[in-house]
Amino acid sequence: MESNDIALKDNxxxxxxxxxxxxxxKKSFKVKTSGFILPEAAKGWIALIPALIFLVVFMLYPIINTFVMSFCNNFYWVGNSNSSFVLTNYFAAQQNTRSGVTLSWGFDNYIRVLQDPVFKAALGNTALIVVISVPLTIIVGLLIAVALHSIKPLQGFFQTVFFLPYVTNAIALGMVFNAMFSSSAGSFINTLTGIFGMSPQDWLGITANKWSMFFVIVVYSIWNGIAFKILVFMSGLSSIDRQYYDAARIDGATKGTIFRRITVPLLSPQILYITITSFIGACKSYSQIISLFSKGSKNFGGADGNTWITVVGYIVKLIDSTGDSSQGRGAAGCVILLIIVLIITAVQFLISKKRVHY
Amino acid sequence: MEVRLEHLTKEFIGKKNARTVAVNDMSFVIPDGKLVGLLGPSGCGKSTTLYMIAGLHKPTGGQIFFGDEDVTNIPPENRGIGLVFQNYALYPHFSVRQNIEFPLDNVRFSTPIDDKKAALREAQRNLNKAINGPDMKVYGPAKARYDEARDALECAKLTLKELKTSNPEKYAQINQEEYLAPKKEELETAKIALAEAKKTHDESLVVPAKQEVAKAEEDLAKTVELMNEMKEKDPEKYAELMKKKMSKAEKDAIAEKMAKLVDILPYLERKPKELSGGQQQRVAIARALAKTPRVLLLDEPLSNLDARLRLQTREEIRRIQQETGITTIFVTHDQEEAMSISDVIVVMNFGVVQQIDEPQKVYDEPINLFVAKFLGNPAINTFEGEIKDGTLYISGHEFDTNPAYKKGRNRKVVIGIRPESFAYNDSGKVPVEISSIIRIGRDVSVVGKIEGQPESNLKIIIPSENYAALADKDKVFFAAKRFYVFEESGERIL
Structure with a gap:
């Protein structure tokens, strides 16, 4: 023991x-293993099968078919023309085309679509809706989210209020708007504008001005889209460390500076996500137009029912009619829209590389 | 800048109105240019105190002074403080340079014209106050006298009226005129006095206030004229005087100076996440120093660093503090950290200051049992003693006599001896049962218990030459070179 430096009394x-x-x-850990072991990759595939089936049947096949249809110059709808656009009809249509005439391939559909004045109008309308309503919705949503985030009392109440449009059906919302903006003198909006001395106006009817319709479309788009944006922004805001704001206060930043230089940059991932999804969503504008005018699935306002036709509306109209290769042209319209959306998204990603801070 | 806290109190009101007093009636002075450590266990209110000095928390009571200025109600941005947060709070999307320059971006200079305009506004406010809010010193007593006289007259009239119905006989006897005359007279005099007071007031306050406004207006006109003249003759000076923001070159110069001070010059263009913890810490200090604050505050500055960086950074903080001479307050729960760099330590517990002193003094002369236990690593050994008839006993063995023990009744006390205060010699009076002895370099570390006190846990560090003498022993008497005696409530006796 003398030589040992540690003199343990209890040895x-x-x-x-x-x-x-x-x-x-010490007890060592042992894990029981079963006898039969599936290779990891096989397990993965098995788990993926249900999702894959749905993806192939409902996504991949329609996409490929759309491309094929769009390049087929004489794709005719010979099946049951009253039936809707369902899976079995794909096969029926293709069989019919194949059995009858020989299929010819080319860019006929694209050329006809691009030369169609209705398509050009639809493209212009859609662009207008995208350019006006998307930035407006994002800015208003961001301001509301920041305001909501900075108040304590009644925050939950207001959050619920602003979230209501999200749980409301788009068609129902459109019908309510239609009633509120109706031309009759006693309608809600006309009563409201009447207080300020404006005469009753036809906002959405056949006699309505194109821009009054557009005003209603923009208001509807903001109201319909804002709930989700506020939700995303709020969650983003609450994930920003409070200390940044304390630090900014000590550094003497004003509220405006804090919003511009701290909040917006730190919220930029959410802003990018919302911008891309809303741009894509607005490019696909269709349901808000028809639900606003409440006159069926192919009426886009105005006397000719085409005043605010959108690209998707144009496609729906073509695909829902027969003869003259209208399905083929509809498919071509789809592909054109897809390309436009891809280009916009790519541009946004390029810009975001400089502006978004993860 | 001297920082003075007076009766500072902070209460947090939680759910169901549960009150938590984080800081309780705290008063102390932090001398100018010193590095001060607020030390205490977590939850003792030290960070709350720091944030109150910063202005991010509003005290529920008491005042904070920077020098002679009461800053209690001044918002943080106007207090002239720099704050380094525990996790630095560097803006992740800014480069290091942008981070350091951010406080400078927000600086707004006022131009001479702005100053004169502000002076005019102030003069107009004073005039309004003079006109609308009568100064009670001149006006008040006269007004009170007038009010009183008026009330007395009304009261007398009412009494008469009442008497008329309740006691008509007596009412008939009273001469009304005679009864009311003195009161009316008093009211008249009071009225005159009031008018006079009003006149004096107007003359003493309103007239000078009007003159002030006129002068301020004149000053403003003159300044505008002068600036216009300067604009033509000396545009450079004009631009300098009329400048509202700091120029990029000025900001860069400051940023570079700060970066040099904290030794991060090569990393100015990097983002915070591309830096190590210690470098981030230094960026945070640079940002806090950019506006040359009157007081620099650091919240747990070393807690996010690893052991090696901690040593290095604390020397760095000491160096920066000494180079800048800025009064610095930092919060820590690590006694070693506080001991090693502070000029003064403030030991806190339960929102109350326990002791304020130089580090070595706090260690050598702890004011109570809490401070004694909190400082020192390994911690001080404490065990039970007993005072009987003026003599202190440990487990029945006589240990010490002192006049201080003669006061008060016989009672149990707590004896504290620091591990290094033990000695192994013949005069030993502390009975120790040894459970293990370990020799580490120049020291021998003995672990054991006080005889008869199984729950006492002693750690004794003595020079290693004692090892041979101790190795075989189970029970030994150690001498205490220095010891402390506390009441069971924690108060120090000796």
């Missing part, structure tokens, strides 16, 4: 006696 422990017998004093 007769069980641990020592166990180790002399070659037994570890």
């Amino acid at each position: 007769n422990s069980f641990d020592n006696r166990l180790s002399e017998l070659g037994i570890s004093a």
Whole structure:
């Protein structure tokens, strides 16, 4: 013991006696394994099968078919023309085309679509809706979210209020708007504008001005789209560390500076996500137009029912009619829209590389 | 800048109105240019105190002074403080340079014209106050006298009216005129006095206030004229005087100076996440120093660093503080950290200051049991003693006599001896049962218990030459070179 630097008084422990017998004093962990082991990759595929089936049947096949249809110059709808656009009809249509005439391929559909004045109008309308309503919705949504985030009392109440449009059906919302903006003198909006001395106006009817319709479309788009944006922004805001704001206060930043230089940059991932999804969503504008005018699935306002036709509306109209290769042209319209959306998204991603801070 | 806290109190009101007093009636002075450590266990209110000095928390009571200026109600941005947050709070989307320059971006200079305009506004406010809010010193007593006289007259009239119905006989006897005359007279005099007071007031306050406004207006006109003249003759000076923001060159110069001070010059263009923890810490200090604050505050500055960086950074903080000479207050729960760099330590517990002193003094002369236990690593050994008839006993063995023990009744006390205060010699009076002895370099570390006190846990560090003498022993008497005696409530006796 003299030579040892550690003088343990209690050296007769069980641990020592166990180790002399070659037994570890500590229990070691063992995991039971089953006899049959599937390779990892196989397990993965099995788990993926249900999703894959749905993806192939409802996504991949229609996409490929759309491309094929769009390049087929004489794709005619010969099946049951009253039936809607369902899977079995794909096969029926293709069989019919194949059995009858020989298929010819080319860019006929694209040329006809691009030369169609209605398509040009639809493209212009859609662009207008995208350019006006998307930035407006994002800015208003961001301001509301920041305001909501900075108040304590009644925050939950206002959050619920602003979230209501999200749980409301788009068609129902459109019908309510239609009633509120109706031309009759007693309608809600006309009563409201009447207070300020404006005469009753036809906002959405046949006699309505194109821009009054557009005003209603923009208001509807903001109201319909804002709930989700506020939700995303709020969650983004609450994930920003409070200390940044304390630090900014000590650094003497004003509220405006804090919003511009701290909040917006730190919220930029959410802003990018919302911008891309809303741009894509607005490019696909269709349901808000028809639900606003409430006159069926192919009426887009105005006397000719085409005043605010959108690209998707144009496609729906073509695909829902027969003869003259209208399905083929509809498919071409789809592909054109897809390309436009891809280009916009790519541009946004390029810009975001400089502006978004993760 | 001297920082003075007076009766500072902070209460947090939680759910169901549960009150938590984080800081309780705290008063102390932090001398100018010193590095001060607020030390205490977590939850003792030290960070709350720091944030109150910063202005991010509003005290529920008491005042904070920077020098002679009461800053209690001044918002943080106007207090002239720099604050380094525990996790630095560097803006992740800014480069290091942008981070340091951010406080400078927000600086707004006022031009001479702005100053004169502000002076005019102030003069107009004073005039309004003079006209609308009568100064009670001149006006008040006269007004009170007038009010009183008027009330007395009304009261007398009412009494008469009442008497008329309740006691008509007596009413008939009273001469009304005679009864009311003195009161009316008093009211008249009071009225005159009031008018006079009003006149004096107008003369003493309103007239000078009007003169002030006129002068301020004149000053403003003159300044505008002068600036216009300067604009033509000396545009450079004009631009300098009329400048509202700091120029990029000025900001860069400051940023570079700060970066040099904290030794991060090569990383100015990097983002915070591309830096190590210690470098981030230094960027945060640079940002806090950019506006040359009157007081620099650091919240747990070393807690996010690893052991090696901690040593290095604390020397760095000491160096920066000494180079700048700025009064610095930092919060820590690590006694070693506080001991090693502070000029003064403030030991806190339960929102109350326990002791304020130089580090070595706090260690050598702890004011109570809490401070004694909190400082020192390994911690001080404490065990039970007993005072009987003026003599202190440990487990029945006589230990010490002192006049201080003669006061009060016989009672149990707590004895504290620091691990290094033990000695092994013949005069030993502390009975120790040894459970293990370890020799580490120049020291021998003895672990044991006080005889008869199984729950006492002693750690004794003595020079290693004693090892041979101790190795075989089970029970030994150690001498205490220095010891402390506390009441069981924690108060120090000796």
